Amino acid sequence: MCSYQPSCPSDGRSDRSDAHIVSAHPEQGWYLLCDGAIVFDDTGALLPDGQVVGPHRVPVEQLAIAA
Numbered sequence: 001m002c003s004y005q006p007s008c009p010s011d012g013r014s015d016r017s018d019a020h021i022v023s024a025h026p027e028q029g030w031y032l033l034c035d036g037a038i039v040f041d042d043t044g045a046l047l048p049d050g051q052v053v054g055p056h057r058v059p060v061e062q063l064a065i066a067a
Contacts, residue, residue: 023032029041036048045053 019033019035019037021031022034025031026041031039033039038046040055042055044055047053
């Protein structure tokens, strides 16, 4: 998809664990990966094929409460 070096892994896996960031926008809360996916700080993502990955929410029962 892009000419950045090193290029994205081309082993056909569907996970984004090996894709690296090619454009970072932490002030806006998103990052563009070399495979064309856009990942967000809330763990959601937009995939190159248009699929939406919802954010991974922690159940309320597992949140720590500060005293």
